[in-house]
Amino acid sequence: MDAEEFRRRGMEMVDYVANYLENIEQRPVYPDVEPGYLRSLIPTEAPLEPDNYDDIIKDVDRVIMPGVTHWHSPYFFAYFPAATSYPALLADMLCGAIGCIGFSWAASPACTELETVMLDWLGKMLNLPEHFIAGTHGHGGGVIQSTASEATLVTLLAARCKAVRRVQASNPEKSEAEILSKLVAYTSEQAHCSVERASLIGGAMIKKVPTDNNYAVGGDMFKKMLEEDKAAGLIPFYFCATLGTTASCAFDRITELGPICNKENIWMHIDAAYAGSAFICPEFRPLLNGIEFADSFNFNPHKWLLINFDCSTMWVKKREDLIGAFKMEPLYLKHENQESGKKRFRSLKMWFVFRMYGIQGLHCRWFKRFDNNPGYCKSKQHELYVFLPSCQGSNRLNELLLKRITKSREIHLVPCQLSGRFVLRFAICARTTDSRHIQQAWRHITQLTFEILQEPNH
Numbered sequence: 271m272d273a274e275e276f277r278r279r280g281m282e283m284v285d286y287v288a289n290y291l292e293n294i295e296q297r298p299v300y301p302d303v304e305p306g307y308l309r310s311l312i313p314t315e316a317p318l319e320p321d322n323y324d325d326i327i328k329d330v331d332r333v334i335m336p337g338v339t340h341w342h343s344p345y346f347f348a349y350f351p352a353a354t355s356y357p358a359l360l361a362d363m364l365c366g367a368i369g370c371i372g373f374s375w376a377a378s379p380a381c382t383e384l385e386t387v388m389l390d391w392l393g394k395m396l397n398l399p400e401h402f403i404a405g406t407h408g409h410g411g412g413v414i415q416s417t418a419s420e421a422t423l424v425t426l427l428a429a430r431c432k433a434v435r436r437v438q439a440s441n442p443e444k445s446e447a448e449i450l451s452k453l454v455a456y457t458s459e460q461a462h463c464s465v466e467r468a469s470l471i472g473g474a475m476i477k478k479v480p481t482d483n484n485y486a487v488g489g490d491m492f493k494k495m496l497e498e499d500k501a502a503g504l505i506p507f508y509f510c511a512t513l514g515t516t517a518s519c520a521f522d523r524i525t526e527l528g529p530i531c532n533k534e535n536i537w538m539h540i541d542a543a544y545a546g547s548a549f550i551c552p553e554f555r556p557l558l559n560g561i562e563f564a565d566s567f568n569f570n571p572h573k574w575l576l577i578n579f580d581c582s583t584m585w586v587k588k589r590e591d592l593i594g595a596f597k598m599e600p601l602y603l604k605h606e607n608q609e610s611g612k613k614r615f616r617s618l619k620m621w622f623v624f625r626m627y628g629i630q631g632l633h634c635r636w637f638k639r640f641d642n643n644p645g646y647c648k649s650k651q652h653e654l655y656v657f658l659p660s661c662q663g664s665n666r667l668n669e670l671l672l673k674r675i676t677k678s679r680e681i682h683l684v685p686c687q688l689s690g691r692f693v694l695r696f697a698i699c700a701r702t703t704d705s706r707h708i709q710q711a712w713r714h715i716t717q718l719t720f721e722i723l724q725e726p727n728h
């Protein structure tokens with residue numbers, strides 16, 4: 271493909287994408303295919319001779335689209351939102367074209383510098399404490415990660431490194447292996463599974479703190495565990511708090527947890543992957559109170575903030591903690607203006623989106639749309655649009671209902687576990703979802719429930 275053909279095909283692709291997104295509502299949100307469906311539709315080997323572009327595009331419709339779960343359909347209520355917007359898509363294209371690999375400042379100065387500045391912009395939108403802002407002289411700052419899971423892993427590893435150094439400083443006779451075997455991390459029993467996985471990868475023990483009636487962790491429970499573990503000779507080193515848990519959007523009480531962590535030299539990381547975007551709105555910002563105690567904080571603009579995957583933003587209080595834990599300096603990376611490793615030019619997406627919408631445009635673009643919508647019941651901690659219908663039936667009914675919903679392919683939901691119950695979970699995801707879609711979804715769920723209840727052997 272030469273530049274001339276690229277120009278033509280590029281226009282066609284933009285058209286294809288705009289049509290796809292504009293008419294996505296007409297597609298069944300969930301695909302009607304069985305596992306392994308794709309293999310039989312394409313050859314078993316890559317083509318020896320070049321294929322023709324038109325055939326490739328035809329195959330997108332024949333092979334790919336039938337197997338796509340349409341995350342941007344207004345009837346998609348599963349998992350969590352995946353953000354998208356036209357400015358972000360355009361910026362992504364430019365990112366691909368520049369195609370730099372920004373592992374150091376010299377590898378592409380604009381890539382490294384824009385990322386730092388964009389994380390400052392966003393940090394200021396969230397009104398983060400000053401120590402998270404890099405500015406020109408700050409010790410903290412932000413960096414883009416691919417996922418929240420990665421941010422948790424990176425901070426856990428940095429915390430582990432810091433803890434080993436701290437213990438060794440006062441007990442030089444202790445070996446690293448000995449210290450590592452005593453380290454213990456904590457998180458809520460409602461935390462995302464990636465926290466436990468990070469501890470597995472990091473080779474550190476992890477304990478799950480029980481939650482209260484609102485599925486949140488408070489200071490008391492944590493303190494109790496901490497005292498027991500310290501008495502048993504363990505070394506607490508890391509706590510991952512969640513603001514907006516995946517199952518029910520619960521908020522751990524970081525104003526209670528933070529001071530405990532600070533006092534005990536425990537690294538407090540805050541995972542706000544889902545809910546974090548809301549904190550740019552002044553009315554939701556109080557949910558972030560206590561952030562001043564955190565060593566690191568992460569959320570995913572690729573969930574709610576109009577920036578398409580991947581863009582997970584992470585801030586640390588002390589950059590040195592991260593850089594120090596992972597420092598590698600082969601000669602080919604040495605440069606007098608050394609900076610920590612950055613990757614793709616993902617900050618372009620942030621820059622385009624922030625400028626095209628402005629802070630005001632981003633404020634509550636979505637957050638307010640569903641207030642006073644009669645179709646669902648929301649409880650206090652679920653104000654950020656993960657809804658657990660209060661009218662839930664037995665586990666058996668819910669499981670059956672979910673099967674029917676999935677089979678109908680009109681809307682898409684996933685369940686969650688709460689206090690041993692199988693609960694249907696309804697998350698507002700697509701940018702284009704409005705009250706009409708929610709009411710339609712609710713009618714659909716009610717209708718299916720009614721049908722099940724009418725069945726003789728129910």
Ligand SMILES: *Cc1c(COP(=O)(O)O)cnc(C)c1O
Pocket residue numbers: 350416417418419420462464512513514515516541542543544545570582
């Ligand atoms: C979505 C979510 C995650 C996982 O995010 P990834 O970026 O996919 O790793 C982790 N924690 C919470 C609270 C989430 O909502």
